[in-house]
Amino acid sequence: MAGKGKSKRFRLRRHVRRTPPGAMPGTIIADPTMPAPRIRAIAYGPAGFREYDITSLGELAPLRGQTPVLWVNIDGLGDAATVTGIGEMFGLHKLALEDVVNTYQRAKVEPYTDHLFIVIREAVATGKPPELETDQVSIFLGDDFVITFQEKAGDCFDPVRDRIRKNQGRICQSHTDYLAYALIDAAIDAYYPVLETYGEKMEELEDETIERATKETVHRIHAIKRDFLIIRRAIWPAREAVATLIREDLPHITPECKIYLRDCYDHLIQLIDTVETYRETGSDLMEIYLSSASNRLNEVMKVLTIISTIFMPLAFITGVYGMNFDTSVSAYNMPELSWKYGYFFALGAILATVIGMLVFFRRRGWIGRPRR
Amino acid sequence: MAGKGKSKRFRLRRHVRRTPPGAMPGTIIADPTMPAPRIRAIAYGPAGFREYDITSLGELAPLRGQTPVLWVNIDGLGDAATVTGIGEMFGLHKLALEDVVNTYQRAKVEPYTDHLFIVIREAVATGKPPELETDQVSIFLGDDFVITFQEKAGDCFDPVRDRIRKNQGRICQSHTDYLAYALIDAAIDAYYPVLETYGEKMEELEDETIERATKETVHRIHAIKRDFLIIRRAIWPAREAVATLIREDLPHITPECKIYLRDCYDHLIQLIDTVETYRETGSDLMEIYLSSASNRLNEVMKVLTIISTIFMPLAFITGVYGMNFDTSVSAYNMPELSWKYGYFFALGAILATVIGMLVFFRRRGWIGRPRR
Amino acid sequence: MAGKGKSKRFRLRRHVRRTPPGAMPGTIIADPTMPAPRIRAIAYGPAGFREYDITSLGELAPLRGQTPVLWVNIDGLGDAATVTGIGEMFGLHKLALEDVVNTYQRAKVEPYTDHLFIVIREAVATGKPPELETDQVSIFLGDDFVITFQEKAGDCFDPVRDRIRKNQGRICQSHTDYLAYALIDAAIDAYYPVLETYGEKMEELEDETIERATKETVHRIHAIKRDFLIIRRAIWPAREAVATLIREDLPHITPECKIYLRDCYDHLIQLIDTVETYRETGSDLMEIYLSSASNRLNEVMKVLTIISTIFMPLAFITGVYGMNFDTSVSAYNMPELSWKYGYFFALGAILATVIGMLVFFRRRGWIGRPRR
Amino acid sequence: MAGKGKSKRFRLRRHVRRTPPGAMPGTIIADPTMPAPRIRAIAYGPAGFREYDITSLGELAPLRGQTPVLWVNIDGLGDAATVTGIGEMFGLHKLALEDVVNTYQRAKVEPYTDHLFIVIREAVATGKPPELETDQVSIFLGDDFVITFQEKAGDCFDPVRDRIRKNQGRICQSHTDYLAYALIDAAIDAYYPVLETYGEKMEELEDETIERATKETVHRIHAIKRDFLIIRRAIWPAREAVATLIREDLPHITPECKIYLRDCYDHLIQLIDTVETYRETGSDLMEIYLSSASNRLNEVMKVLTIISTIFMPLAFITGVYGMNFDTSVSAYNMPELSWKYGYFFALGAILATVIGMLVFFRRRGWIGRPRR
């Protein structure tokens, strides 16, 4: 429980900004707890590709302009100097770089004079048991370069890297915009397995709520609703961002690329559709939970009422024959006590009461129909 | 119960994509569990019509261009080669073909250079007891061809086929757009009997909730609400798609056809209206259910309270005369026990208590007014 | 109850379409259960008016073109031939005629080449007790004719007929559009008395909920909410339709007429306002009902708790002195039984307990403050 | 209670129209229960002002055109002839005059050929205890006149009259539009003290709900929510109306005046903001009320359970020693009865039971922690 509380706390704190209030815009303060950056570059074009593992920024400068596309990927934002250095090398805007290190950005598209700045959030499940989080992916798209920043090393870009290596599809024949599309698409595709997992969880929770709801169930419903809120907050703005790329006439996006982005937009719509359905189901589960709690109470109360209604009259009968009226004073004082079959008479009265009550309850449908 | 759980599971999983995340766009991976394709073609025009049952793609090629309209219908998507082959033959876009086999698409209209791609979902009830599902119908509309893909063999296009055969109405005199309209209209018309069935279910459920609600009722309300959610998710996007066909100036849609599409749009609005009314009624039923649960609890508690309130004082009276005070010690020790009519006195006190209580409950309206 | 269930059923079924799915658009299938048509015509202009009761369609043809305005009103849609015949005579579009006989249309305005097709729904209360329904009024507006179809004979057009007869206001000096306005306005005005009736019902229901709620109350609230839903579904689209007439530049609507339509739009806004207020009040009533059910339960439980709390200790006291310890064995065995005032001591203990409990309950506010 | 019911009824009936359904548009039927009209005129301009108390319409005609602005104010709509007479004198449109006497209009702006017709509702609290109502203020704005109709004599225009008399601010130097603005602003400003009163009521109700909720509380919450609904329905349309005056290019509104109307619009936004906040607080109160009802039930049930759980075992113990087994038959028959300290043993068992139960309840937190 304590562990869960802590991870929750972490998640909520994330939305708080690192740059101090009132600081100069464009101030870049790295989070020292983040991993140190690892820089990888791929320079490619129709003629082929080359991969580089960059250890100092100096190695990066000569690569630019050699091939139609240079893709630089930085995993880990723990070092402000690296971010600033790359920003200066490629002429990236200071405000955009500030957003790169403040990794609480919503998905968005911001056009600057000679590059586009795109933010997308990708779904990541870390820890034991897995905790859902969304990590920020920052993409700079220029005429001859694509620069991507990820909070920590992830594997969602690997399929794209593979397609470049294998010269698969049209990626190597295309401009930087197609690479940016492929990266956005890969980040968004990563939501599908996450939602599949949640679909399974949801079904289990549904079974649990209907068949064996406990006190914990309501917290599980609450937790899953919150996770859907996190996913929703990540993909709704992504939809707007991709719509902006399609609709607006941005300098770095070619018309051919827009057909592919429309496909990506479609995926986002489907994801949103699924999340909204799950959210509605979540609210329904809460309703079912409350109604079954009320049913359980009804059942408990029926047991109590049946027991009381049967045994209270019985107790009364035995009470009557436990009274100490002096039978010797008068023949009117509890003559039953001296009847030969007085005891059987009393037991008979008791039996009649029990049967009467059972008939009454059966008519009301409180007993005899199983699992009502 | 287990069976129900499984079908539910299936329904939720459907929304998950088959193409692996990060795969090259346009990758076509068929679902091997789907039925093998059956291809039927009708070539027609004002001069007449001919029908073909196609067993190999080679038979299909020569049919094109012979008549003003060639309609190819493929039932079953179990074979990727067929889909790819037809796509190449008619120059269909790869992204659209990918959507054909990933049968979780929302209804939509996508213009490509020389054809329109239209997706509509049709309502299908399969299994025992019938489970509502929506199947994807993919329509490609070109200058001289209409190609339709259905997940599995359905009969909703039969009336259209009949109209062509009988040269009924204006269908044989019209362009491909009129055929596409007729197919969309047929798919949408198929929702009417489905909604009629649900209307009957809803009325039964309403009677059940009001008159004989049980624990299962809440699950039935939940299940029907979920089915309406499925229908709703199928027809809202269809409305948008048809509105796009009417509003936008698409190359393959003639103005005469738009009057017919407007009629189709009207039907969608009516369907949506009906579904929304049912959904609201569903929420109302939940409220009624909860209020009747609370009424039942009230009733149970009244029975308990009445019984307790009557018998507790009686038990007290019998308890008093069951005390063992020594009447021989003093005349003040329970002299009633030795009265001549002591027993009758006690019974009288008991009767008076019972009558007093009954009057009290009657005044409160707890008893004597039936079915309150 | 059964009768109510049946009428409900009827109401829900209405929304289902008569034309079979996939039928050729423009198929006109009359509902044989509907009344046979009664045709009345008024031909009028500034010069005067003449009324005709038409028994065969042949009588109708020569009337056209004799006066500036010819108004043909058909009550009852039981005969497809009449509808088709009139359609051909005035050149009405097949799709519009199909909508005339499928009397589940939402209010709408559809421009065709040489006429406008307008649908409005009017409120009708039929049966015993009155059941709310909305009937479809179909209006065709041409250059020199206005044709109206009503599901069954109603009297809501009588005031318009009277105004023509008395040459009142500007109706006889105006074009067909003014007549169409007058008819729409008359149909909409008919909602006012209906809403007045519902206002009274609502107030009664409010009093009932607050002062004497029973199990039936929740069903009454449910029923009235459903009726408001029906009214709402009839007048929201009417508002859109009238707004279309005002806003769009339709060939048959003159600018002078738009000032009058604006007035009609205003009435619709007021009706909607009133319905929405009633709907919100309906939801509030449900909340009040639930809270008063919970209050009643609280009250019942207090009675039970008070009775139990008073009599259980008493039963304990009498139980103690009913124990059979052998007082002769030892002086420590229930010496009270042999006290001179032992019985009074026990009765005193009982009295003290009762008083103590009453004080306790009074302090808690459970008794002594009336109607809490 | 009856009195309250009646005033409620009156409020709801107000929304019903006086003109009979289907009547000729522009029919003016005065409500005879309304006060007789009192007509006051102020003619003013930069050169000064003169006030007139008009007793017959004939006195009014010569005043027009003498000064830049003639403001005629009519309090009371009980006489149709007055309304019609003024309408003819100033050329007011019949449809607008019909709206003047049907005092259930929403706030609106309607441009006619040579004048603007503006409706605003003002808040009025009448009766004992004060009942909130909104009265209709109808304003006609022409080139050289402003005519205002009020349902009954109110004082909300007095500050404007004073500003004219004292030649304060720019009112006497301005056109008729500035006067209309000043009147609208005065009517809207009158909502501020009303909302202040409701703010105080709301706080009292909040305290009541949290600290001493009774059955009446829920009705008070319901009543205040309904009053906010009335205010809301009055000021939302006013916002739209003022926005229309600002945004649209109406002939009688000068650009200088629009800056002032913008200020007025701002006030409306603030009023709406406040009302919406109160409405949300009202819904929260309902939730708090329900949760405290459930808390009270919990408390009642705990008392019952504690009492039962303590006394039932005690009753069992005393019951055991009240059994009449014949101790003389065998030494195994209730030997405790003949023990020397048998009675103390029984009392000890009773005491131990009580202590054990108290410890159990304390551990559960049911007793000993005050005000849980």
Add this chain to the structure above:
Amino acid sequence: MAGKGKSKRFRLRRHVRRTPPGAMPGTIIADPTMPAPRIRAIAYGPAGFREYDITSLGELAPLRGQTPVLWVNIDGLGDAATVTGIGEMFGLHKLALEDVVNTYQRAKVEPYTDHLFIVIREAVATGKPPELETDQVSIFLGDDFVITFQEKAGDCFDPVRDRIRKNQGRICQSHTDYLAYALIDAAIDAYYPVLETYGEKMEELEDETIERATKETVHRIHAIKRDFLIIRRAIWPAREAVATLIREDLPHITPECKIYLRDCYDHLIQLIDTVETYRETGSDLMEIYLSSASNRLNEVMKVLTIISTIFMPLAFITGVYGMNFDTSVSAYNMPELSWKYGYFFALGAILATVIGMLVFFRRRGWIGRPRR
């Protein structure tokens, strides 16, 4: 409690306007309870800066025009003369000045002929325990001046002052619009720490609701929801205001500045996102609270039912053997009483009943599974 009530009251009253209803627009009435104004000016440009503490308005006049930017900051609005004086000196519009002293304005942007008037609300937590409030910041932006009014001395502008002093970033090289941006940004940044505090509170409340909910919990949830309502009402309009500055072509805002304002807009979107998430979580907490109240009731009722169901049959058994039938009259009268092991037989029956009941409850899952 009383203290809390009072502060609440204060908060609600704030929204009420100070200028009397119907007063001349532009009337400036200062609130005497507000602090006296303290005026500070900074004149700066690329060449350097100078700071002034102004004690009389006469000192201020000569400063204007000496440097590209003159920033005058007034803390405290207790003196109407100061506001009027500054207004006249810089030609500020009377309506804007009225809004400065009526400190209940929503955030907004109003263009006047030669200056922009911007209102932003900043979050302030005062008192013990801290009470959330929002204070109004009024900004006038002219060609060569920025004038800011704050309700009371705050420190949120200090970082901006520091940046001017240190000539940090581009502030000293820029126009007045950049200063206005920096001030707006600083006011908005101040919401971040406030939301961080509320995030912590929310987590504590979540733990409390789930683990140890008491009666007070519901009031705490209510209080925090109300605070989020206050924040929300402050930042939603701010978002609109900043969007207006970006989107509209206002004379005093340069295109370069708009890139910075876009960043500020982004921050507002994030703040809104966070607040909305918290609000949804607040509603969820209420649901959890209610469900746990219902769980607690269930638990209480189970204890009662278990106890009753066990002890009532026992009481019956003891009652039977407490009956006084005369065993001497007949051998059929309670022969058990005279059995040798009669007492053990009775105790055995009791034990069997207890065990049977425990098995029954265990099977139902009411006992034996901890913390259900």
